[in-house]
Amino acid sequence: MTEVELWWGRIGQVRDEFAPDLDPVELGRLTAYVRAADKARFLLGCTIVRRVLAARFSLPAASIRLDRTCPECGKPHGKVRAEGVELSVTHSGDLVGVAVSDRPVGLDVEKVDPDLDVDGLARISLSAAETASLPRDGSRALAFTTAWTRKEAVVKATGDGLRTDLRTITGPPAGFQLLDLTTDPGYVGALAIQSVEPPVLRTFRF
Ligand SMILES: CC(C)(COP(=O)(O)OP(=O)(O)OC[C@H]1O[C@@H](n2cnc3c(N)ncnc32)[C@H](O)[C@@H]1OP(=O)(O)O)[C@@H](O)C(=O)NCCC(=O)NCCS
Ligand SMILES: [Zn+2]
Numbered sequence: 631m632t633e634v635e636l637w638w639g640r641i642g643q644v645r646d647e648f649a650p651d652l653d654p655v656e657l658g659r660l661t662a663y664v665r666a667a668d669k670a671r672f673l674l675g676c677t678i679v680r681r682v683l684a685a686r687f688s689l690p691a692a693s694i695r696l697d698r699t700c701p702e703c704g705k706p707h708g709k710v711r712a713e714g715v716e717l718s719v720t721h722s723g724d725l726v727g728v729a730v731s732d733r734p735v736g737l738d739v740e741k742v743d744p745d746l747d748v749d750g751l752a753r754i755s756l757s758a759a760e761t762a763s764l765p766r767d768g769s770r771a772l773a774f775t776t777a778w779t780r781k782e783a784v785v786k787a788t789g790d791g792l793r794t795d796l797r798t799i800t801g802p803p804a805g806f807q808l809l810d811l812t813t814d815p816g817y818v819g820a821l822a823i824q825s826v827e828p829p830v831l832r833t834f835r836f
Contacts (some may be wrong), residue, residue: 634730807823
């Protein structure tokens, strides 16, 4: 059986006392964020990962070793990795999500922006058929963002990230499952996981 734990937090939960559990690499990134909302989203993502793994491995949150090395350039902005578990982190608006499993997993959430430049983004991210099937009414941004989160979930599960031409991702790759997620009103989400069977999701509020 393929199982995934999904943890959702909201930036209103952020507390100053979270920061001391971060490692020097994370503290460096935290300090570098200029906007308070970016800081809060990053801090909450780090904290959810650390506290969930701390409970799982019966260790203090600060002692969880995380590797964020980007395989492209070596900077610490890549997929977050920990020994013995597969992870995916996502942030948008007030929401932060973390997926934990024993197989490669990708999680993406996006706040739906009704004023999104759908045509511009569709040109770089959707196939011609996907663009043609977008509704022309008020649900256009929602439909586009749903398609976007599915693609992001896939490239986050494979670890390829935005190196991949999103126009070529029109469904789950062979051996992967792709699911839409319902989160908060005004947000859409998707999860991709390397599995031959649909995963069993266990969803928690952080
Ligand atoms: C990862 C990515 C697909 C998600 O972007 P997004 O929708 O803007 O942001 P999300 O909040 O959903 O996801 C961010 C999280 O994805 C994770 N992530 C970063 N790179 C990743 C990758 N290649 N694969 C999977 N997950 C990745 C990180 O954990 C990050 O969380 P963090 O801020 O705590 O470090 C996109 O930012 C990306 O591809 N970035 C890399 C682009 C690139 O190749 N840059 C050149 C590097 S040298
Ligand atoms: Zn890089």
